[in-house]
Amino acid sequence: MVAAVVAAATALHLLGGVDRPGVLAAVMAALAAVTVGSARWGLAHSARGSLRPVERLRRELERLTEDEAGGRVAVPATGDEMERLAERVNELLARLEIEVAQRRGFVADASHELRTPITGLRTRIELALSAPDDGDAEETLRQSLVDIDRLHRIVEDLLVLARLDSGDATAREPVDLGALVEAEAASRTPPVPTVVKAEPGIIVAGNRQRLGRAVRNLLANAERYAAAHIEVEARADGDRAVVVVHDDGPGIPPADRDRVFERFARLDPARSRDKGGSGLGLPIAREIALAHGGTVQVADGAYGARLVLRLPLLAR
Ligand SMILES: Nc1ncnc2c1ncn2[C@@H]1O[C@H](COP(=O)(O)OP(=O)(O)O)[C@@H](O)[C@H]1O
Ligand SMILES: [Mg+2]
Incomplete structure (x- = not known):
């Protein structure tokens, strides 16, 4: 017994x-x-x-x-x-x-996020149709595309989260995180100068696409909030690989450092939406880090926001 x-x-x-x-x-x-x-x-x-x-x-x-x-x-x-x-x-x-309860809340939040651009799209098209002569058809279409892009981003991010939630096992391979960070940063057109300091040979075991996505999400946020410059760093620290994305924007208040990782949480919803954010960037980065045995955190910094991704180094 x-x-x-x-x-x-x-x-x-x-x-x-x-x-x-x-x-x-x-x-x-x-x-x-x-x-x-x-x-x-x-x-x-x-x-x-x-x-x-x-x-x-x-x-x-x-x-x-x-x-x-x-x-x-x-x-x-x-x-x-x-x-x-x-x-x-x-x-x-x-x-x-x-x-x-969390899952119910998530479904409700996701529905709300999807409904907003759909409503905008519908209203704009109805207006254009009701008065076809006094509108700018091209502008209507341009604005509609903005809404559709937003819907597309939300749905893409929801799909990524669903896959991460299902715990699907993706193939692991040795990934040079320094090289990955260099490549991701180089593929962007940041609005402010971005300085990248990446050590070569920081190898982690992981899924290259997903790690790339995590880094991209941090870069996209820094680009949205930076005032004049961004610093990106990739280095080894003991048995961990560390990626730091540091911008000189308004920063994230200590009281909100956990909340920003909640799904659809935004400290400034209007600004985030205007810039096309889905509110899922940091939650996705965190899930990816967790799936690789790592973490993403908001760290202290003298100015702006400092986001730190830590992953276990592959023993060399
Ligand atoms: N670098 C940053 N500087 C200031 N605030 C940030 C930064 N990164 C994230 N945040 C805050 O965290 C929120 C959540 O970020 P995220 O999950 O990437 O969603 P989104 O970018 O779509 O708004 C943002 O809306 C913003 O309020
Ligand atoms: Mg984001």
Whole structure:
């Protein structure tokens, strides 16, 4: 019985580390399997009485699946494995509830983001059609293209996020981050002078396209906010590869340094939208870094915004 409960707790713990859609179903399936398994084990090895708590937990979980989110199982004050298992189950249920709420919020935000340019597009076309002679048809089309570009960017970014969320395993190869940063910076036409200092031979294991996207997202932000110049740096620091993108714009206040990584979060929505931002640039950069065992953070700097990407160096 003890072994079965420990196995159940371990299975729950493993599943608890997975932050993916479908995890609710997976947890429920695992619990069902574990409780049935432990019931069989118990029948073979112990008195019938010791099975009652397992059976009760199983029934409670069955009821919860049908009742959807919000519920918890009763925690018996028995001071044993059953109490700990029930507590662990409740911790997982609480996390699932938060995740479900976040996903609902994300879908609502995404719909809102898509609706705004669609409404603009529709209004503009209706106006042009209602008075075909006194409008500038070319201007209408030009503005419509701006909206369509924005829609396109949002949808592209949503697709990238969906792929990252699904945890798809992309092929890893040694990537020279210094060379990648040089190439990404060279392919842009920044509005202000950009100085790039990239050490060669900073090798990480990763997906070149995705790492390139993460770097591009940081560069695009710096270009949007910089006042007069941007500095980009790629170097090794201990066992980490570090990319720093530093601009001399208004910066990101310390209180907002986590919020800017939330999906669709913008400190200045009007400005971000005007410049075609989707509000997904930093969240995507962060997901890419996480998928590579790294981080992206807003760091302290004497001026402006300093975004730092850190990735594990491939042992040389
Ligand atoms: N370099 C920067 N300087 C100042 N603010 C920034 C910078 N980078 C990001 N931000 C803030 O973080 C928000 C989120 O960035 P991001 O996810 O890239 O979305 P977007 O660029 O589409 O607005 C931006 O809207 C902006 O408020
Ligand atoms: Mg951006």
